[in-house]
Amino acid sequence: xxxxxxxxxxxxxxxxxxxxxxxxxxxxxxxxxxxxxxxxxxxxxxxxxxxxxxxxxxxxxxxxxxxxxxxxxxxxxxxxxxxxxxxxxxxxxxxxxxxxxxxxxxxxxxxxxxxxxxxxxxxxxxxxxxxxxxxxxxxxxxxxxxxxxxxxxxxxxxxxxxxxxxxxxxxxxxxxxxxxxxxxxxxxxxxxxxxxxxxxxxxxxxxxxxxxxxxxxxxxxxxxxxxxxxxxxxxxxxxxxxxxxxxxxxxxxxxxxxxxxxxxxxxxxxxxxxxxxxxxxxxxxxxxxxxxxxxxxxxxxxxxxxxxxxxxxxxxxxxxxxxxxxxxxxxxxxxxxxxxxxxxxxxxxxxxxxxxxxxxxxxxxxxxxxxxxxxxxxxxxxxxxxxxxxxxxxxxxxxxxxxxxxxxxxxxxxxxxxxxxx
Amino acid sequence: xxxxxxxxxxxxxxxxxxxxxxxxxxxxxxxxxxxxxxxxxxxxxxxxxxxxxxxxxxxxxxxxxxxxxxxxxxxxxxxxxxxxxxxxxxxxxxxxxxxxxxxxxxxxxxxxxxxxxxxxxxxxxxxxxxxxxxxxxxxxxxxxxxxxxxxxxxxxxxxxxxxxxxxxxxxxxxxxxxxxxxxxxxxxxxxxxxxxxxxxxxxxxxxxxxxxxxxxxxxxxxxxxxxxxxxxxxxxxxxxxxxxxxxxxxxxxxxxxxxxxxxxxxxxxxxxxxxxxxxxxxxxxxxxxxxxxxxxxxxxxxxxxxxxxxxxxxxxxxxxxxxxxxxxxxxxxxxxxxxxxxxxxxxxxxxxxxxxxxxxxxxxxxxxxxxxxxxxxxxxxxxxxxxxxxxxxxxxxxxxxxxxxxxxxxxxxxxxxxxxxx
Numbered sequence: 001x002x003x004x005x006x007x008x009x010x011x012x013x014x015x016x017x018x019x020x021x022x023x024x025x026x027x028x029x030x031x032x033x034x035x036x037x038x039x040x041x042x043x044x045x046x047x048x049x050x051x052x053x054x055x056x057x058x059x060x061x062x063x064x065x066x067x068x069x070x071x072x073x074x075x076x077x078x079x080x081x082x083x084x085x086x087x088x089x090x091x092x093x094x095x096x097x098x099x100x101x102x103x104x105x106x107x108x109x110x111x112x113x114x115x116x117x118x119x120x121x122x123x124x125x126x127x128x129x130x131x132x133x134x135x136x137x138x139x140x141x142x143x144x145x146x147x148x149x150x151x152x153x154x155x156x157x158x159x160x161x162x163x164x165x166x167x168x169x170x171x172x173x174x175x176x177x178x179x180x181x182x183x184x185x186x187x188x189x190x191x192x193x194x195x196x197x198x199x200x201x202x203x204x205x206x207x208x209x210x211x212x213x214x215x216x217x218x219x220x221x222x223x224x225x226x227x228x229x230x231x232x233x234x235x236x237x238x239x240x241x242x243x244x245x246x247x248x249x250x251x252x253x254x255x256x257x258x259x260x261x262x263x264x265x266x267x268x269x270x271x272x273x274x275x276x277x278x279x280x281x282x283x284x285x286x287x288x289x290x291x292x293x294x295x296x297x298x299x300x301x302x303x304x305x306x307x308x309x310x311x312x313x314x315x316x317x318x319x320x321x322x323x324x325x326x327x328x329x330x331x332x333x334x335x336x337x338x339x340x341x342x343x344x345x346x347x348x349x350x351x352x353x354x355x356x357x358x359x360x361x362x363x364x365x366x367x368x369x370x371x372x373x374x375x376x377x378x379x380x381x382x383x384x385x386x387x388x389x390x391x392x393x394x395x396x397x398x399x400x401x402x403x404x405x406x407x408x409x410x411x412x413x414x415x416x417x418x419x420x421x422x
Numbered sequence: 423x424x425x426x427x428x429x430x431x432x433x434x435x436x437x438x439x440x441x442x443x444x445x446x447x448x449x450x451x452x453x454x455x456x457x458x459x460x461x462x463x464x465x466x467x468x469x470x471x472x473x474x475x476x477x478x479x480x481x482x483x484x485x486x487x488x489x490x491x492x493x494x495x496x497x498x499x500x501x502x503x504x505x506x507x508x509x510x511x512x513x514x515x516x517x518x519x520x521x522x523x524x525x526x527x528x529x530x531x532x533x534x535x536x537x538x539x540x541x542x543x544x545x546x547x548x549x550x551x552x553x554x555x556x557x558x559x560x561x562x563x564x565x566x567x568x569x570x571x572x573x574x575x576x577x578x579x580x581x582x583x584x585x586x587x588x589x590x591x592x593x594x595x596x597x598x599x600x601x602x603x604x605x606x607x608x609x610x611x612x613x614x615x616x617x618x619x620x621x622x623x624x625x626x627x628x629x630x631x632x633x634x635x636x637x638x639x640x641x642x643x644x645x646x647x648x649x650x651x652x653x654x655x656x657x658x659x660x661x662x663x664x665x666x667x668x669x670x671x672x673x674x675x676x677x678x679x680x681x682x683x684x685x686x687x688x689x690x691x692x693x694x695x696x697x698x699x700x701x702x703x704x705x706x707x708x709x710x711x712x713x714x715x716x717x718x719x720x721x722x723x724x725x726x727x728x729x730x731x732x733x734x735x736x737x738x739x740x741x742x743x744x745x746x747x748x749x750x751x752x753x754x755x756x757x758x759x760x761x762x763x764x765x766x767x768x769x770x771x772x773x774x775x776x777x778x779x780x781x782x783x784x785x786x787x788x789x790x791x792x793x794x795x796x797x798x799x800x801x802x803x804x805x806x807x808x809x810x811x812x813x814x815x816x817x818x819x820x821x822x823x824x825x826x827x828x829x830x831x832x833x834x835x836x837x838x839x840x841x842x843x844x
Contacts, residue, residue: 021466023457024638024649028448030471035445044443045478047471049452056467216446227446282711282732288718289704289711292732296710299786299819307738310704310714310730312723316772320729320742350738364721397721 010069011037011176014060015049016076016085017159022051029074029164036168040176041184041231042070052076057088065092065149070176072168075159077142083124086145089156093147095129102136103128103143110141139166146171182231185238189249190263191256192223192410199224203252213245221399222406223258255419258410265409266294266301272416273304273354280412281352282308283321283342285333286360286376290405306352311342321345332371334359339377340386347381354415355381356408362397376404380411380420387411387420432491433459433598436482437471438498438507439581444473451496451586458590462598463606463653464492474498479510487514487571492598494590497581499564505546508567511578515569517551524558525550525565532563561588568593604653607660611671612685613678614645614832621646625674635667643821644828645680677841680832687831688716688723694838695726695776702834703774704730705743705764707755708782708798712827728774733764743767754793756781761799762808769803776837777803778830784819798826802833802842809833809842 013033020027030047037044045068050056057076064071076085090097104126111118125141128134135144135155140163145156155172157164191199196219200206206215216227228245232238250257259268273280282291282305292308295301309320314333317323323341331337342357360376367373372392379388391407393400414420435455442449452469459466467490472478479498486493498507512519526548533540547563550556557566557577562585567578577594579586613621618641622628628637638649650667654660672679681690695702704713704727714730717723731742736755739745745763753759764779782798789795794814801810813829815822836842 019638019640021456021469022460023453023455025640026450026453031445031448033445034443038444043473045473045475046482047443049469051465051467053467060468216441218441218447284711284714286718287715288723288727289706289714289730289732292706292711293709293715293823296708296732296734296784296823297820299784301710302734302788305710305734307734307742308711308730308732310711310718310732312718312727312729316729362718362721366724398719401715401718 011042011044012064012068012071013037013044013047014057014064014071014073015047015159016052016057016073017049018051020049020051020075029159029161032161032165033072033074033168036173037070037072037176039184039186040173041180041182042176052084054084054088057085058092061088061092061154065152065154069152069179071152071154072157072172073154074157074164077144077156077158085156086129089132089145089147089154090129093129093131093149095131097127098130099126100128100134100143103134106136106138107141135167135171137163137167138170139163144171182233183235183238184229184231185235185242186227186229187242187246188261189226189228189246189257190223190259190265191226191253192258192265192406194224194253194256195219196224199253199256203249209245209248212241215245221395221403223256255414258413264294264297265406265413267298269295269409269412269416270298270301270304272413274300276416278353278416279304279306279351280354280356281306281346281350283346283355283357284308284310285312285317285342285358286362287358287401287405287408288312290401291356291358291408294405294409307346307350309346317342321349334361334371334375334377336377336379336388336390339379339388340381343379343381343386343388353382354412356412357381358404358408360391360393360400360404362400362404364397374400376400378404378408378411380408380415382415387415433464433466434486434490434493435459435466435469436479436486436493436495437469437581438474438479438495439471440473442471442473442497450583451581454583454587455494455496455590458595459492459494459598461606461608462595463602463604464598474506476506476510479507480514483510483514483576487574487576491574491601493574493576494579494594495576496579496586499566499578499580507578508551511554511567511569511576512551515551515553515571517553519549520552521548522550522556522565525556528558528560529563557589557593559585559589560592561585566593604655605657605660606651606653607657607664608649608651609664609668610683611648611650611668611679612645612681612687613648613675614680614687614828616646616675616678617641618646621675621678625671631667631670634663637667643817643825645678677836680835686716686719687828687835689720691717691831691834691838692720692723692726694835696722698838700775700838701726701728701773702776702778703728703768703772705739705768705777705779706730706732707734707739707764707780708784709780709823709827709830710734712823713778713780713830716827716831729768729772731768739764743771756783756793756797756799758799758801758810758812761801761810762803765801765803765808765810775804776834778834779803780826780830782813782815782822782826784822784826786819796822798822800826800830800833802830802837804837809837 019025133146137143142158144167147154213228213230218225230241289310295305311317322345327337343355347355357379363373374393376391441447555568559565564580566589569576635650635652640647652663711732717727733739744767749759765777769777779801785795796815798813
């Protein structure tokens with residue numbers, strides 16, 4: 001949900017490739033371009049994807065040139081597409097082909113590094129339209145092009161994501177930013193542990209906030225992201241507005257906000273552990289290793305992530321973590337007492353400062369009347385005590401696992417911040 | 423890379439929403455629709471994404487109706503978008519609004535289940551255009567619509583992915599399949615452990631295969647997928663062609679093919695373990711729990727996945743798995759002898775039939791001249807012996823971890839199939 005969206009829309013994106021429109025590959029280029037162009041304070045009016053069909057590409061390019069100030073076209077360049085895009089552009093812009101020496105030299109360098117001759121099939125990359133600016137590609141073999149017509153600008157980029165991004169950053173972003181009269185600023189507050197409805201109820205009236213910035217709410221099973229964005233004369237003024245609006249949110253829902261922008265929960269946990277010189281160990285049943293996997297996505301995690309146990313079986317819970325088999329008998333493996341003993345056991349066995357444990361029924365099978373699929377206990381233990389909470393999740397197996405891991409990591413964060421309440 | 427693509431293109435997809443074109447959310451709907459429509463033997467000529475702008479939506483709808491036999495429009499329905507799409511369609515098709523009793527009853531049932539009255543804001547969902555077929559939505563609150571003009575059909579669906587999919591399967595797919603003169607069949611062969619270039623070199627000439635089917639090659643860091651597809655008069659004839667082409671691939675590169683279509687490597691490993699009534703345990707260093715996480719994505723994995731250890735530290739390798747500290751001293755934690763002792767140790771400690779271990783430097787830090795970032799040893803052990811191989815991966819930390827986990831699972835598969843060679 002977006003509460004308002006005031007940006008003026010002058011750009012459009014055109015993605016070319018049969019793989020994309022037949023759903024064979026996920027097109028990540030258009031999301032990247034939409035996001036980046038938006039972040040420059042220029043709105044995207046439409047994103048069009050078409051196959052490797054010259055007449056449809058020609059029609060789309062011609063229409064786009066008539067209505068949009070900026071057109072970014074990606075894909076359909078290079079040998080696997082027989083340079084279909086280049087031939088269409090030559091027609092639309094009335095170009096002749098010329099041989100570009102710099103492209104030739106760059107290609108030779110690329111293949112020299114691989115100890116190979118430039119293959120015949122790649123030679124056509126050196127042929128470029130004579131009435132465009134060449135966007136030299138340090139990240140691959142196909143160069144990009146910049147055409148201009150009646151004051152509108154068309155950029156043509158290869159479809160390989162890292163090459164496309166490289167040329168966007170090198171050539172397009174610097175040019176666009178010069179033509180944007182206002183600066184666009186945005187910040188994302190990442191929350192977890194509260195539903196979208198409850199979150200906005202706690203936030204209360206947003207009328208005054210909306211006068212300052214645009215708000216958007218993006219829910220998923222791992223939490224709600226709040227996007228705050230605004231247009232301002234300068235970057236500094238924009239950031240000041242964001243600071244003010246962010247503070248209003250933090251005052252109202254601070255404990256649910258774990259990070260900003262691209263920050264991951266596991267990185268926040270890692271930062272807190274590092275600051276406090278503390279170590280963490282994990283005891284996972286239903287998540288099967290996902291918590292350890294997430295913790296170790298962060299470079300340097302070996303400094304604070306001590307050890308992990310994937311204790312799927314009762315036997316493993318007993319022999320690795322010293323869980324009393326009688327407690328498992330009396331309460332079942334998915335129970336509060338077992339979760340507590342697992343968290344305490346993993347601290348004792350590993351010597352970690354904090355232990356986190358999860359035990360649950362991920363589904364779709366394994367549930368009973370008393371213990372339904374999705375039932376999960378999550379516990380955190382340290383020298384001051386042990387906290388445990390019960391949840392019943394209703395997603396599918398894979399999402400249940402993801403949600404349990406997220407909640408467990410959030411518990412560790414709250415514990416480290418002194419905000420874990422009974 | 424697609425080697426040819428003969429399908430006729432009669433459909434187009436229109437996605438509506440400011441969230442989508444500003445890159446705020448990843449649009450998965452257009453990939454789903456592209457794939458599904460393609461699979462019905464009908465080609466998609468273009469996918470267009472536009473914001474919540476009535477005049478641009480109207481222009482797109484009008485143009486699409488002039489050129490395409492099938493138009494699927496998704497998003498911009500419901501309260502968060504103020505029914506912007508509905509108001510545009512009413513204008514384009516000259517509709518009046520009427521109140522639909524069935525929608526009203528369905529809405530009441532949805533909110534009864536939640537013990538709530540139908541909110542005022544949702545009441546507008548009961549108002550539908552009078553000259554369309556209503557697509558009743560069991561999976562949500564916003565109904566879809568089917569319009570017809572000059573023999574072309576426009577379907578309008580809500581943007582929430584599971585509601586969109588539900589209505590597509592319920593109404594659109596059955597109608598489209600009736601109008602497709604040929605049946606489209608496809609099969610994906612999933613390979614791992616070989617590069618795209620080496621794979622096609624081993625396959626050799628594909629001229630005769632291409633006379634029978636369309637081939638596409640989709641590489642990623644986890645392996646190459648080969649898509650075989652064809653158009654035929656009947657489903658049976660299509661499947662027979664696919665069987666024949668698949669067999670040619672299996673004859674040439676069989677050991678690299680681990681599964682078909684949506685089958686995951688962890689599910690294949692699980693099936694093989696179940697068939698042989700064998701159990702598996704994991705000892706993970708650089709993957710941090712990812713192998714255990716993947717194994718437990720499969721429902722029923724508790725039957726064969728015995729236990730896992732995340733042994734990031736040297737100390738953990740020694741105390742959990744009985745790795746000789748002298749060997750770590752002599753060779754380092756990332757070494758073949760340690761990988762072997764880890765795999766053997768995890769079998770001994772847990773009593774599992776097969777043990778798999780990984781030890782490596784995921785990066786970006788931690789590398790040395792002799793042991794660069796990406797260096798990894800993967801070992802598999804069972805009662806007949808221990809196998810170990812060395813790799814040097816050159817992706818980023820996250821992709822390195824994914825690749826190591828994929829290779830480790832593939833080793834277990836090869837071991838179970840008796841194909842793991844020295």
